[in-house]
Every structure is written in C-alpha cells, then in structure tokens.
Amino acid sequence: MLSIKKFAAIDIGSNAVRLLISNVIQEDSLPARFKKSSLVRVPIRLGADVFLKGEISVENQNRLKDTMLAFKLLMSSHNVVKYKACATSAMREATNGSEVVDAVFKHSEIEIDIINGEEEATIIAATxxxxxxxxxxxxxxxxxxxxxxxxxxxxxxxxxxxxxxxxxxxxxxxxxxxxxxxxxxxxxxxxxxxxxxxxxxxxxxxxxxxxxxxxxxxxxxxxxxxxxxxxxxxxxxxxxxxxxxxxxxxxxxxxxxxxxxxxxxxxxxxxxxxxxxxxxxGLSDGIIKSLYYDKVSSNIL
The missing domain is CATH 3.30.420.150 (Exopolyphosphatase. Domain 2)
Incomplete structure (x- = not known):
C-alpha cells in the first residue's frame, strides 16, 4: 500500500527565507522516503536590519508578511498536510521580533516559532x-x-x-x-x-x-x-x-x-x-524529518 503526504518547512534566516515542500512516501513496512517537491527562496536579508539597527524595518516586515502569504497559498496548492515555520538568528535578536511574528500571523495566519541556536542544531541533526x-x-x-x-x-x-x-x-x-x-x-x-x-x-x-x-x-x-x-x-x-x-x-x-x-x-x-x-x-530538511517523526510541534493549514 503506497501513501504519499506533503509536509512543508519554512526557514526564516538572516539572509533569506525558504519554503521547502517535500513528499513523504510510505510503502508497507519500508522506511519512509523523503523527496523534495518544491523549493522557493526569497532573499529578504533580515539580518541587515537587525545586526545594524536592532530591529526589522517596516519595509522588510511588509516583504516578510507578503512572502508568508505567498508561501501559504503555495502550501495550499500543494495540499500540504503539515508545516512548521522556524525563525533563527535575526528574528531572535530583533527587539521587535515578537511583534513581527504577530503581524505575520494576522496577515497570513502562518505561525512562526523563534528558535535558539541549540534547537536549530538539534533540528538539523534530524536530517x-x-x-x-x-x-x-x-x-x-x-x-x-x-x-x-x-x-x-x-x-x-x-x-x-x-x-x-x-x-x-x-x-x-x-x-x-x-x-x-x-x-x-x-x-x-x-x-x-x-x-x-x-x-x-x-x-x-x-x-x-x-x-x-x-x-x-x-x-x-x-x-x-x-x-x-x-x-x-x-x-x-x-x-x-x-x-x-x-x-x-x-x-x-x-x-x-x-x-x-x-x-x-x-x-x-x-x-x-x-x-x-x-x-x-540544512534546517529545512531537518524540519521535514522532525515533522514526520513528531519531534517538533506542527501546524495544519
């Protein structure tokens, strides 16, 4: 019996924002296989704001909100069943990081988790x-x-x-x-x-x-x-x-x-x-594997 489900990972980094959509293929008693279906990268470069001024600019907030809305529509088109969005260094150091997370959710209903360096390393290790x-x-x-x-x-x-x-x-x-x-x-x-x-x-x-x-x-x-x-x-x-x-x-x-x-x-x-x-x-691959094995919290569209 063959079963294929789609999971998605959103990696909000200091240089770029990525959406990875993967097919998780299950067949009888065989180990699950993970096959990339789509990868989108948008170079918003949040770190240029945060590391220089301490916060994410209004311009990049708007770019991020629109990007997350686009990602949501892509995930919906792909029939993604689970996703997780993780923000790393830039977002966790931004003085307005929590405000940006809230603004993104209001605009796109995408939930973002700001993770620390140890969590990031742990998720990557799940690849x-x-x-x-x-x-x-x-x-x-x-x-x-x-x-x-x-x-x-x-x-x-x-x-x-x-x-x-x-x-x-x-x-x-x-x-x-x-x-x-x-x-x-x-x-x-x-x-x-x-x-x-x-x-x-x-x-x-x-x-x-x-x-x-x-x-x-x-x-x-x-x-x-x-x-x-x-x-x-x-x-x-x-x-x-x-x-x-x-x-x-x-x-x-x-x-x-x-x-x-x-x-x-x-x-x-x-x-x-x-x-x-x-x-x-990288991180996106680790998120997909962690979602499948229920090692991290997940969200449903």
Whole structure:
C-alpha cells in the first residue's frame, strides 16, 4: 500500500527565507522516503536590519508578511498536510521580533516559532546526515547562516559537542564580528577536535552548496582545502559586479559567498581538516524529518 503526504518547512534566516515542500512516501513496512517537491527562496536579508539597527524595518516586515502569504497559498496548492515555520538568528535578536511574528500571523495566519541556536542544531541533526557518515570517522559539522554558524563534532556517528557562534555572512559583511568571537571559535574547535587523529568537515548552507556545484565534483566526493582556498582567492580578485556578470552568481549570493568561504576555511584550518563534504542538507530538511517523526510541534493549514 503506497501513501504519499506533503509536509512543508519554512526557514526564516538572516539572509533569506525558504519554503521547502517535500513528499513523504510510505510503502508497507519500508522506511519512509523523503523527496523534495518544491523549493522557493526569497532573499529578504533580515539580518541587515537587525545586526545594524536592532530591529526589522517596516519595509522588510511588509516583504516578510507578503512572502508568508505567498508561501501559504503555495502550501495550499500543494495540499500540504503539515508545516512548521522556524525563525533563527535575526528574528531572535530583533527587539521587535515578537511583534513581527504577530503581524505575520494576522496577515497570513502562518505561525512562526523563534528558535535558539541549540534547537536549530538539534533540528538539523534530524536530517539524513547519518546516511553520509562513516561510523569509523570523526567530523566537524559546520552550518553557516547569515547571523550565526552552528558547529558540531560527530564521532562514530554520535554528536559529542555542539555550539552556536554569532559569526555569519551578513554579520561579516557589515563588519560586526569581533576578534574575540573568532578567538573563542578557534579555541572551541581546537579543544573539541585535538583528541582525534583525523577530522573531516561537513559543510552545510547555500554558499558551500553553490561552490560544490561549480566544482563539478560527483555527489559524495569531498572538496579539498587546497581547492576551497584557491576558489576563495579567485573570488576576491573580482568585484561584486564581476562576480555577478563573469562568475554568474546571483546578486544576493555574490557578496555573502566570500565571508561564508572564510568561515569554512577557518573551520578546516583549526580542525586540521583536508577535506570538506557537502551533502546538501540544512534546517529545512531537518524540519521535514522532525515533522514526520513528531519531534517538533506542527501546524495544519
């Protein structure tokens, strides 16, 4: 007996807002399969407001409200049975975050949960990450966002340490990351990886996904530190406009890709890793899995 239901995840990040709709396929006693049906990304960049002025501007409030209404209509058209909307770093730091959540609900009836860094890391851990792990290896998982980056050390397929740092692409673009924060991150990575002979990094986020696609590497194959370092240097030789016109990057990717690459390279350097794997998973995927297994609260349209 085959059963297909659609679940949706809304990820309200500091750089962009995403809607992921997935088919959950159940067949007799077989494990459930998760297949992406639709993915929509809107680069509202809430973090540019919050990290500079402390609150979300009226303009971006209106953009977010309209985006959530559009997402609701899309979910309805897809016959989505369950959804969850999660807001991360920018929304939780905004002085008017709760007001914006209320305004969105009044405009679209979409309920938004503002989650902390630990909840974010837990939801991401619910993804199909284990399918990519070698139980005999140790990994440093790095999920780069606009406002923060989540780090987890995974040994023998078990998470042994996890921490969120306020180092993100939008913060770095606006020169809002203090040297002490970098120092604390370096110390944390070295303390939690020094006991292992070899570490591989797993990279998550739109920027590393883009770099991996550009590399032409086959799925499951890693990028080397040498490749990523050279690409980072190449990016810096082009202006913002040239990254759009000559490197064919989207305008909302052409600026954040440089600070994102810096974060990945720093993590690799401090953990003495030579390789970074890119399984293309993130918060949205984790929300879908968590919804299916009833690990988080859900909403019905």
């Amino acid at each position: 199909d990450l284990n399918d990519f792990l070698d139980v005999n290896k140790t990994y440093l998982y790095v999920d780069v966002g606009g406002g923060s980056t989540e780090f987890s050390v995974i040994h023998r397929a078990q998470k042994v340490a996890s921490k969120s740092f306020k180092i993100g692409t939008v913060r770095l673009l606006n020169d809002m990351v203090k040297k002490k924060t970098w120092t604390n991150l370096q110390k944390w990575i070295k303390e939690h990886t020094s006991d292992y002979d070899k570490i591989d990094v797993i990279g998550s986020g739109g920027n590393i996904n883009k770099i991996f696609k550009i590399s032409g590497k086959a799925a499951g194959k890693p990028l080397t530190y040498f490749y990523l370092s050279n690409y980072y240097k190449t990016l810096q030789t082009y202006s913002y406009e040239e990254r759009i016109s000559k490197l064919d990057l989207n305008h909302d990717r052409a600026d954040v890709i440089i600070p994102a690459t810096r974060i990945y390279l720093s993590a690799m350097k401090w953990s003495k890793s030579k390789h970074i794997y890119v399984p293309k998973i």
